[in-house]
Amino acid sequence: MRVLRPRTLIALAGVSFLLAGCGTAASTAPPAHHASHHKKAPAAKTKAPITPSSAATGASAPFIASQDPTAKTVTLSLVAGATIDNFYYNFDGYDQGNATITVPAGWTVKVNFTNESGSAHSVVIAPSVSNLSPAFTGATSPNASVGLQAGETQTFQFVASTAGSYILACGVPGQASQDGMWIKFVVSSSATAASSQE
C-alpha cells in the first residue's frame, strides 16, 4: 500500500495554486482549460474532504452505497465536485486515477450520480482517457458529453460483462484527458464482492 497524500494539504495547495495562477506570469498560470473553468468556478466550499482516517488506514473509499452478492448487484454513489480537490474535477474527492472501484465480472452496476460543483459533469465507464466510448452497453450517464448541471442527479445501470481495467471518467470533453477527472474501474474475474480503495 503506497503512502497516501494528505487531502487537506492537497486542497490547500490547490487554493494556493489558483491564487498564484491568477496574478502571475503566463508561465505559472494554470492550463488554459483549467483557467476557462476557473472563471466559472463556485466559491470554495466548506464541505470536508475525504477523512484522513480513511486514507490512512486504506479503508474503503466512498462510492459503494450497497451490494448484494446473491443478486450480483452493486449500487454506486458518485458525487462530482464533492470537494475542492483537483479544482473540483473529482468524484467524491478522487481524481487522476487515485482511487479504484472493483466489481466482479458479470455483476449489474447501478449508479446514482449527483453533481455538486458549478461546472457540468458526467460519468462514463470507458477504456481510457483517450477513448471515452462506454465500455459496456449503458455504462454512461445520459448525454455524457454535455453533462449534468449543479445539483442535478442521474441514474443509470449496466452489466460489467467483461473483466479488465477501465476508467470511470467525466465525459465532458477535456475533463478526463486534460483536467484529470477520472478514477480507475476494475472488472475482476476473481473478486466475489465489490470494493473500493485508494
Ligand SMILES: [Cu+2]
Ligand atoms: Cu467533469
